[in-house]
Amino acid sequence: MIRTSRRLADGREIIYFDADGSVPEHGAHDVADTRDLPPVSTRSQLRWDALLGEWVVVAAHRQTRTFLPPADQCPLDPSRPGRPTEVPDGDYQVVVFENRFPSLATAVDTDVPPTAPGSPLAELRPGLGRTEVVLFTSDHDQHFAGLGRDRARLVVDVWADRTAALGAIHGVEQVFCFENSGEEIGVTLSHPHGQIYAYPFLTPRVERLLASVRRQREATGGDLFAEVVEAERSGPRVVAANDSWVAFVPAAARWPYEVQLFPTRRVPDLPALDDAERDDLAAIYLDVLGRFAHRFDTPMPYIAAWNQAPVRTGREDWWLHLQLFSLRRAPGKLKYLAGSESGMGAFITDTNPEDVAEQLRAVEVP
The missing domain is CATH 3.30.428.10 (HIT-like)
Incomplete structure (x- = not known):
């Protein structure tokens, strides 16, 4: 480069x-x-x-x-x-x-x-x-x-x-x-x-994720990120996968259409990815974006958010991942963050995660 x-x-x-x-x-x-x-x-x-x-x-x-x-x-x-x-x-x-x-x-x-x-x-x-x-x-x-x-x-x-x-x-x-x-x-x-x-x-999301990881380790001795990735890799919500990455709809998805992309090897951030993992990321990311673009008659609006390890603290606990989500729930219909979501931060989802995964898998990307 x-x-x-x-x-x-x-x-x-x-x-x-x-x-x-x-x-x-x-x-x-x-x-x-x-x-x-x-x-x-x-x-x-x-x-x-x-x-x-x-x-x-x-x-x-x-x-x-x-x-x-x-x-x-x-x-x-x-x-x-x-x-x-x-x-x-x-x-x-x-x-x-x-x-x-x-x-x-x-x-x-x-x-x-x-x-x-x-x-x-x-x-x-x-x-x-x-x-x-x-x-x-x-x-x-x-x-x-x-x-x-x-x-x-x-x-x-x-x-x-x-x-x-x-x-x-x-x-x-x-x-x-x-x-x-x-x-x-x-x-x-x-x-x-x-x-x-x-x-x-540190943003509130990163603080909460780190707290969850530490709480799991203290309670069970387990590695929360590793457990989530291992379970989802062979679960019913996988949308796409390759040698280095897996893309799945999270079990407790908040958004109508939401996919998380995880590398199968634990790395804290994007600079830590090797050449093969970067190649595979480009391939699977384009695949999933293509499914978002062709799920409905027009491309879905979306936010793609990279969750990287903090610069100084918690890096040993972190697992790099991407959140990709859309607020479109159906053709011409959006999911608005109304009273419960905006007022209390309690999400009420309009779609079933397993159904969303099946729908995205079925999309034919040109």
């Missing part, structure tokens, strides 16, 4: 990634960003919810971010004469750049009071971290399921590269790679892309 780092007009880093042996048509991505951009100003802060024991990121400056522009005005397309974009070059394979409207940043304003006004229990901290955008292709009308194995494998390598780089930033505790796909999910730019968040804390 060839990595080329450049700077945008406002000083943000942009990194071009090209497959080994490929030569960019326009040289070493040395096209300058000609836009007149103001400096990025990030005033994010963390606020501690003492009742729930969770950090909340307050990023009010993001209200002005770009929202559903016309396709011919997409800021993620390659630049063309008379219309510069976030990517100065006229073509690219995979690109990563710092978000122009970041929730977390290394250059965040550090001058914050110790607590929120009138609430001494609500500790405040600067919103230190980093948020990046990952462009999977220069083709505005493409989608991940249609990338092909070579490009999907390059994206896997990029995720691993950025996970290692962001995990090395002082103060970062967790790196989260994800993709939101579809307007129903809340996507504001339709160009195929994902994001990466480098958090300065």
